[in-house]
Amino acid sequence: MYIVCSDLEGVFTPEIWISVASHTGISELKLTTRDISDYNVLMKRRLEILRNNNLSLHLIQHVISSLKPLPGAAAFIAWLRQRAQLVVVSDTFVEFASPLMEKLGHPTLFCNHLTVDHLGNITDYNLRQENGKMRVVESLQNLNYKVIAVGDSYNDISMIRQADTGILFKPPKKVTDDNSDLPVVHSYDELKDFILEFIDNGSL
Numbered sequence: 001m002y003i004v005c006s007d008l009e010g011v012f013t014p015e016i017w018i019s020v021a022s023h024t025g026i027s028e029l030k031l032t033t034r035d036i037s038d039y040n041v042l043m044k045r046r047l048e049i050l051r052n053n054n055l056s057l058h059l060i061q062h063v064i065s066s067l068k069p070l071p072g073a074a075a076f077i078a079w080l081r082q083r084a085q086l087v088v089v090s091d092t093f094v095e096f097a098s099p100l101m102e103k104l105g106h107p108t109l110f111c112n113h114l115t116v117d118h119l120g121n122i123t124d125y126n127l128r129q130e131n132g133k134m135r136v137v138e139s140l141q142n143l144n145y146k147v148i149a150v151g152d153s154y155n156d157i158s159m160i161r162q163a164d165t166g167i168l169f170k171p172p173k174k175v176t177d178d179n180s181d182l183p184v185v186h187s188y189d190e191l192k193d194f195i196l197e198f199i200d201n202g203s204l
């Protein structure tokens with residue numbers, strides 16, 4: 001039994017915070033886990049910027065609703081779900097991801113959630129659990145699944161290393177330089193080949 005655990009942003013969708021930065025003109029919101037590998041440091045900084053600029057959840061959701069999945073993402077997911085189970089494992093928040101998940105055909109999503117006050121301001125964020133991506137893989141392996149993990153950035157590395165097999169999808173050079181032992185693909189076609197090879201080999 002195979003299951004694919006894939007990251008969301010950078011694999012199936014654009015980086016949500018980069019889009020919010022472009023829309024609002026606040027360039028510091030462009031920082032992602034590609035720049036600051038400590039997620040808690042990054043999120044605290046983002047919430048501070050939102051607060052200082054009076055940016056509500058509603059405004060951010062408005063920006064996100066205009067985003068499209070990466071070209072070919074929805075077709076790839078449809079292809080994949082005929083061959084294996086898929087769980088999208090993300091560090092984003094339910095409140096941000098929903099409009100994009102609709103455009104991807106509603107795959108299962110494991111992610112975090114926000115705390116929002118009665119005025120619609122984001123006051124805090126809640127991690128489902130620490131090291132959540134890796135723990136999802138570990139838990140599925142305990143259910144006797146063979147896990148294939150896919151991601152593009154630093155926050156995916158522990159998930160990829162925990163999986164039965166894992167791969168980087170279009171990562172920035174910095175990430176591949178720091179993890180030169182991990183395989184890399186640059187297109188959905190290459191990713192299909194990687195997944196099929198694992199499944200067809202009857203793997204491990």
Ligand SMILES: [Mg+2]
Nearest residue numbers: 007009010152
């Ligand atoms: Mg990513």
